[in-house]
Amino acid sequence: MLWLGILLFALVTNAVQIPLLNLPDEWNLNTPPNPNSTGHLIFDTVSSLLQHWPNTSHTIVPGTLTLPLGANGSPIDPEFARLFCNHDDLGGPCWILTLVTTRPLRVLYFDGSSATKMPDGPMDTQDLLAWGAVLPKRATLSWEYRRLDRLCNMGDPLGFDAYVSEVMLCNFTDGVQITSLSSLEEEPLFPHHGYSFIQSSKWHDHYPGETRVQLDLAHLVSLYDMSLAPSLVGGRVGQERRAHRVLGIDQRDTDAVIARVRAMPSSPSGSGIDWRTQFQVIRDRYATRLELLQSTLNTTGDDFLMPYRLRSAVPPPAGWDTAWAGPVFRVCARAHTSSIESVTSTLTASERLLLASAQETTREICRTLIGMWAQGMLELRASATVPDSLALEWKSEIDRLVDWLGWGVWIKCRPACASDESCYLPGAPFSMGEWNGSVPRCLRLVEPYTGLEDWLL
Template structure:
């Protein structure tokens, strides 16, 4: 037996021995006609985790559900704008980009930009979503749950900001808290422990808007998509997700039938709140936690594999080209199209395609599951999330491919009559996944423009708009309200 055949045999043996059923209520685990439970959240966890520290998806879905510990590395520069040259004596805000730090001088005539440097790794806690936005419809839910043990929409305004920061800093265990509002800001608990001042610059007295406001937008674009804000390293082995139905089952009923933009933490009960707080208090910093799996890389491999291909498949079916769509399916499923998967000579049964479905669905997770002995509770969630997401992607694609194979029996071409059916299935899959890669400016923006998704702090009244627009980032400017009048900043 050649080394290649031996490796193939061992791979399939491990898959067969380690993979356990994901959906135990399905009699035929690899049947192609069983969609996920309407209340399942694996795809939502998958999207939020693979979107962490990225501006674009966290603006699109502004109410965060994820709390993640992380570190800011030694030597990282942090920026703070204020009215004098003296470092803060209490907890205050800093930013990772000077363009944002400059904006802290809003309504201050004499602006000093202080630059600090981390003298040791800073222990941080990150809240996803547009979590720095002072709006009562959900962006601050996770941090308020942590600060006060309840969700408090009435506290989502500027007047509560210092009390919120003081409350979080009083918890102990963390040096800072990371939030986002178009760009990333850090609620730094101490300016005498872990940081020191590197420089102080007395800036020219000039209005923030329009030039500095648009520079702020420029800087936010640097973090639009993966890898996002790279100066903060997150530890996914201790991630806490409010989409975890085992951790917070009381939220399931409140999400039922609601569009994703309406999901929030209102309605979480005391038992689930206590469980969330216990998980956060148990967070530790140091080596040797978890299995060693690079979960972010695993998630990105799946997104990169399917995001552009699903978009192309959707476009092809919009044009009614079933034959071209089938060719794309064949290419997409090439690693999983087993020679042993042969359709029957007659009938419409698709059980013969089950092994292809299984190979596709398990292709990214079987080996990872074999490392389960070292998993943390968060890693179990991450694995099940990958399984659920890839399972549904593969179920839809393999079912379409099987339809095409059956249609080719006795025919030399795929009938275009399959296009409407396939389009419905692909549209449903894309809507279920909800990935931010598919929210873009169409047509693409000109070189002197930027694709902008309305949201805080400039477009609060259009917060839930999902159609981005092109805005000019050089004079004559277009598209943004004045920062001075933005009520969320």
């Protein structure tokens, strides 16, 4: 089991010179995160913005849109626009309008597959701003233009040109110009009109997602912020993450969210920290290795850890207390955030929330891994092996950590799809009853089509 040793060695080598200190409970390896904490949820949500797959429905962010935007009013990619040109519904020829921006458009972005007209969550944050309440019965096409009118009326004095779930322009004569208006020939839509959507959405399934929209994370509004929307905390207890809703928010919190949106500045401001890159560095550092570690620990053996001899952080001669590993834990947990902690006075309220979410996330990753390492060091103090019972405990801990983090990068087709297939996550447009599922499957993109059985609705 050399992989575990290699992974943990990479985590602790920077701690060689750390003196043994009387550290506060914050660095106690036996102190888990608060069960109601949301920092890890904010971390993953922010890491997943502008991506198609890993979504919740709790975040509103100002930003800008530039470069070509394609057609039929809303989608950015023409392949996606083709989805809306259904001859049976329109009763006439299919027209595609292509626009480009003449200046950066100021937009308000909603996460969470928020273009999906379904009553169980995707429209929550839009309705909250449009009507001051979550109204599931209005999550239909018949309410779409009225919702947009409400949003545009609210956003006009705030300087918003458009809203992004799909791109919803408030004014087709300001900030954009027409480059083409074409009548397309009718195309067969068999086996499902959503195939054109798959072609474009797969480009944005994962990081960096849709790069034509630039977000101002320094003024992000998160409904996972417990100081902003405490009324939502109780409704999340016992719920899987994809079932989290804004439904149930009280009037006080609703007013606070709307006030926060109204207070967004007209241009980017803040510390200047590139939070998307900061978060991605943390995910890059751990995602693949945690997945590998989880797989490695599926089997047990005698040699999980190579003994580490740190010059300062070493186990005591007797006893099972892991306090001696606290300095290693602290260095690991603060490796990506300590420099930001020194400039907190320059951070906006949203940036302080982002910092706290990164701190909480890295703390729990390091608490879990350093805890395993410390246990192994104590076992190896008197023996050259680690008992199988401890190996099973470690396997359970890694499974718990991966589930707690819930990173979308781990949602993938297993085995991987063939070159003529696409890995598709249940949701619109094929499986409207499973809009935020977690188990993808391979869809064949050319005849004979397979993979849609049981999904077409």
